[in-house]
Amino acid sequence: MQTPIELSFQHVEPSEEIKALVHEKAEQLEKFSDRITSCHVYIRAPHKSQRKGNLYEVTIEVRVPGNELVVRHDQNDVAEHEHLRVAVRDAFAAMAIELKRWKNQIEGNVKTHDGMLQGKIVEIRHDEGFGQIITTDNRMIYFHRNSVVDGSFDELQPRDTVELVVQTGESPIGPQASTVRRIGTMEFVPETKPGRR
Structure with missing residues (x-):
């Protein structure tokens, strides 16, 4: 990655555990492409409820040559996303899929039902x-x-x-x-x- 990972929290208390998890997952993205120029991760808790706790929203923006890939996970109906680690993991899993698609496109490997x-x-x-x-x-x-x-x-x-x-x-x-x-x-x-x- 050409620039350091940027991480921001909104309505969420930053923790060293989550920061470390984000950096670990971002580094893993590089195994899908070594052409990532930057990665921005935004974590926020848009809704607060005493009954359900916080349902986290994780947005990841990854810049690659000629494109910007964006994944936004704000599934407020998914109970597992009350756990920030799960929401972060799911968002990075979705970004890995986007990176694979982008790589297949630039390599000309896109065919019907090819790839995943x-x-x-x-x-x-x-x-x-x-x-x-x-x-x-x-x-x-x-x-x-x-x-x-x-x-x-x-x-x-x-x-x-x-x-x-x-x-x-x-x-x-x-x-x-x-x-x-x-x-x-x-x-x-x-x-x-x-x-x-």
């Missing part, structure tokens, strides 16, 4: 906070409610189409998604029905 792995939700347990996705390459991938970005886990339904990032290295329960985002309809024709683990 896609799939359909085949099972979702709202009460237990997890679900399973069958991907376009016929894998069954587990995901946790905390991996869902750009929308509430509780709004997801079976047959919803999503794009996802699978963690490197399998967990004890098999392949697991680190990021899941609901997308529009897509062509989805799995060749074979996978067996369950």
Whole structure:
């Protein structure tokens, strides 16, 4: 990164823990592109309620040659965003997706359904906070409610189409998604029905 990360807080008490988390996540963005020139992160708590606590809004602006990528997470209906660490993590996960898209565009790699792995939700347990996705390459991938970005886990339904990032290295329960985002309809024709683990 050519300039230091800029971080500002509004209606939020700055903490060393959150500052360190933001710097760590911003540094991780550089593995998606070494052409980032600047990163600005704005954290604020727009609504205060004694019942629900603060629901945080995290905006990230990343400048790359010829473009500015902006992600704004202000999902005031997502209870997990009462936890600032979760809101920061989700915003940076969404920015990682934007950076991958930008990199694919400038490298001329944009094709229909290229880039992000896609799939359909085949099972979702709202009460237990997890679900399973069958991907376009016929894998069954587990995901946790905390991996869902750009929308509430509780709004997801079976047959919803999503794009996802699978963690490197399998967990004890098999392949697991680190990021899941609901997308529009897509062509989805799995060749074979996978067996369950």
